Amino acid sequence: xxxxxxxxxxxxxxxxxxxxxxxxxxxxxxxxxxxxxxxxxxxxxxxxxxxxxxxxxxxxxxxxxxxxxxxxxxxxxxxxxxxxxxxxxxxxxxxxxxxxxxxxxxxxxxxxxxxxx
Amino acid sequence: xxxxxxxxxxxxxxxxxxxxxxxxxxxxxxxxxxxxxxxxxxxxxxxxxxxxxxxxxxxxxxxxxxxxxxxxxxxxxxxxxxxxxxxxxxxxxxxxxxxxxxxxxxxxxx
Numbered sequence: 001x002x003x004x005x006x007x008x009x010x011x012x013x014x015x016x017x018x019x020x021x022x023x024x025x026x027x028x029x030x031x032x033x034x035x036x037x038x039x040x041x042x043x044x045x046x047x048x049x050x051x052x053x054x055x056x057x058x059x060x061x062x063x064x065x066x067x068x069x070x071x072x073x074x075x076x077x078x079x080x081x082x083x084x085x086x087x088x089x090x091x092x093x094x095x096x097x098x099x100x101x102x103x104x105x106x107x108x109x110x111x112x113x114x115x116x117x
Numbered sequence: 118x119x120x121x122x123x124x125x126x127x128x129x130x131x132x133x134x135x136x137x138x139x140x141x142x143x144x145x146x147x148x149x150x151x152x153x154x155x156x157x158x159x160x161x162x163x164x165x166x167x168x169x170x171x172x173x174x175x176x177x178x179x180x181x182x183x184x185x186x187x188x189x190x191x192x193x194x195x196x197x198x199x200x201x202x203x204x205x206x207x208x209x210x211x212x213x214x215x216x217x218x219x220x221x222x223x224x225x226x227x
Contacts, residue, residue: 035216037163044120044221045155045163045206061215062118095162102151102210105174107162 002026004034004096004108011114012086019082020111022096029077030054033099036070036081039110040092050099051079086115118211121146121219128225134195137222139207140188145217147188151210154183154192157221158203167192194224202226 007021022034035050049060053072060070071080081094094111097104122140129135139146139154146152154167165174167183170190180201183192190209194201207219 037218044204045157045208045218046120047208047216047218049215059213059215061217062213097163101169102149102216103153103165103168103208104155104163105165105168107164110162 002098002106004098004106006094006096006108006111009112009114011116013117014088014115015085016115017082017084018086018113019080020094020113022079022081022108024077024079024098027098030074034072034079035097035099035104036068036079037095037097037104038064038092039095040089045095048081048094053077053079086113088115088117091115118145118213118215118217121207121209121217123205123207123219123222125220126223126225128227129194129197130227131197131199133197134193135197135224137192137194137205137207137224139190139192139209139219141190141209141217142188144212145209146185146190148212149210150185152183152185152190153208154181155206155208156203157206163206197226199226 003025030053033050036048038046048064051058051070053074096108098106155163157163170185
């Protein structure tokens with residue numbers, strides 16, 4: 001069974017850094033893209049970017065390019081989403097998902113990130 | 118790229134059919150046969166219900182069907198049931214090798 005397990009909720013202050021994780025299991029991690037999706041409070045889904053664990057090829061949506069960094073450690077079957085300086089507007093739930101062809105076929109449970117002074 | 122355009126809300130009575138539209142451009146919806154649809158219940162992760170325009174993953178009810186014409190895709194839910202009440206999102210592959218979601222549609226079963 002394909003599973004994506006994300007790290008727990010985080011509460012941070014503006015300006016702090018953060019790295020959240022997504023561990024895949026039940027499939028060959030290096031052969032499927034992993035994507036990240038943002039959902040701000042009460043809002044819709046936003047496509048952030050994807051990474052191919054096999055060679056770390058990464059694609060970002062223009063809205064998120066330069067705002068976050070997506071990385072992977074294939075020895076731990078884990079993908080990461082990180083911020084160097086958080087803003088209050090980064091408060092959201094972040095989902096990771098496995099990308100099969102062009103769609104996301106399996107999703108993590110989501111990580112709530114709260115940024116507040 | 119801009120989000121795909123969906124109606125904010127639709128509603129229907131049990132047993133009826135509803136259709137949700139998803140409008141994009143020739144750089145996304147109209148350019149590729151890679152539209153997918155997701156169902157999201159409150160507090161839950163999204164669930165894939167349609168991929169590659171009109172294909173259903175294993176385990177998804179055949180009450181869900183979808184199609185595409187030009188720059189517009191559509192999701193139809195027939196025989197509405199109370200459990201179908203959720204938010205629905207379309208998504209498309211884009212010319213920049215990324216993806217884009219629609220703004221989401223809240224389905225209310227009356």
